[in-house]
Amino acid sequence: MYTQLRPVLFWIAPETTHRLTIELLHLLRYIPLSKWIMQRNLSYDDPSLTREVFGLKFKNPVGLAAGFDKNAEVVNELSCMGFGFIEIGSVTPLSQQGNPKPRVFRLPKDRAIVNHMGINNAGAAAVAKNLKRHSRRRRVIVGGNISKNSATPNTAAAADYERAFVKLYDSVDYFVINVSCPNVENLRGLQDSEQLRGIVEAVTEQRKYHDTYKPVLLKLSPDLSATQIEEVLTLVFEYGLDGLVVANTTTRREDLCTPPATLSRMASGGLSGAPLLANTMGMVRYIATLTKHQLPIIASGGVMNEDDALQLLNAGASLVQIYTGLIYNGPGFVKRILKRLGTSYRLVTKKS
Numbered sequence: 001m002y003t004q005l006r007p008v009l010f011w012i013a014p015e016t017t018h019r020l021t022i023e024l025l026h027l028l029r030y031i032p033l034s035k036w037i038m039q040r041n042l043s044y045d046d047p048s049l050t051r052e053v054f055g056l057k058f059k060n061p062v063g064l065a066a067g068f069d070k071n072a073e074v075v076n077e078l079s080c081m082g083f084g085f086i087e088i089g090s091v092t093p094l095s096q097q098g099n100p101k102p103r104v105f106r107l108p109k110d111r112a113i114v115n116h117m118g119i120n121n122a123g124a125a126a127v128a129k130n131l132k133r134h135s136r137r138r139r140v141i142v143g144g145n146i147s148k149n150s151a152t153p154n155t156a157a158a159a160d161y162e163r164a165f166v167k168l169y170d171s172v173d174y175f176v177i178n179v180s181c182p183n184v185e186n187l188r189g190l191q192d193s194e195q196l197r198g199i200v201e202a203v204t205e206q207r208k209y210h211d212t213y214k215p216v217l218l219k220l221s222p223d224l225s226a227t228q229i230e231e232v233l234t235l236v237f238e239y240g241l242d243g244l245v246v247a248n249t250t251t252r253r254e255d256l257c258t259p260p261a262t263l264s265r266m267a268s269g270g271l272s273g274a275p276l277l278a279n280t281m282g283m284v285r286y287i288a289t290l291t292k293h294q295l296p297i298i299a300s301g302g303v304m305n306e307d308d309a310l311q312l313l314n315a316g317a318s319l320v321q322i323y324t325g326l327i328y329n330g331p332g333f334v335k336r337i338l339k340r341l342g343t344s345y346r347l348v349t350k351k352s
């Protein structure tokens, strides 16, 4: 059915479609049984899919990537689509508007999206309030993806991450430090080891003041060189970070089917979707090998069908996230991936 609906949705501006989707999910709150019906049709439970990763028990390894529910407005409703976890954000200490519109573009020929959102969000206090309002009914693991305000210079970034971390601490199950968004000027410069050290130190120090341990992960850029990855890994182990999200959107535009003239009409920004898969796969494999599979990896980037998810998990990821794949495949996509993973795991168990 989504295949028939997609041309209509794709006819509307991407950010408007996104807002309409969030509002529609909001509405479900007021329609009796709607969430139950959604869950019955879209979720897929199978004991072979459960995972324990960085101390948390996931009912399945497929999550929603950061950026879809930036302000944690519809976490419960999204969980009815069958996700094992949902990453909200990126959240900055103060609210911010992001970059001027239009700032999201579809590239159907490449099954991709270019976004130049610039981390628009309601700010950490408002997001924490949204999460607390519905925490009693929450049945899904929630990750809090944090970043700095665009107006904060990189030299003062650590304090911003710390403030967002503190505000969200009691409301999420794990954290992701986002230093890899290409849509905020110079943000990716924070991946340089000295800058990163300050942020990681501030956050992990702050964690010591809390009774409950919350895992902290780092989200990398897909455009890092092997040397840069190794430098980051040294820091990850030095500070005992709990894992990596591999990876964010790319500024590269190689080998795309979309004509250069069309591309040049779009804002510069981060490319997501199918063109990312090969790089995500390579990075996951490289990091998993380098760390002897000791560091949990959440693979994010280019999962457009069931096999992509399976291959990333086989390459060494503990969990996978989707975003662009959901836009192109619709809400039934999570269940399709889960069925495929379930069949594959049951086959492996039978053989062994």
Ligand SMILES: Cc1cc2nc3c(=O)[nH]c(=O)nc-3n(C[C@H](O)[C@H](O)[C@H](O)COP(=O)(O)O)c2cc1C
Pocket: 065, 066, 067, 068, 070, 089, 090, 104, 113, 115, 117, 119, 145, 178, 181, 219, 247, 248, 249, 272, 273, 274, 276, 300, 301, 302, 303, 321, 322, 323, 324, 325
């Ligand atoms: C419209 C849009 C907004 C995004 N916003 C964020 C964000 O705020 N923070 C973040 O860490 N990643 C953000 N991302 C990146 C996604 O979380 C994900 O890492 C990336 O899209 C690659 O996955 P995909 O190919 O499955 O889309 C955004 C992606 C898109 C398409």
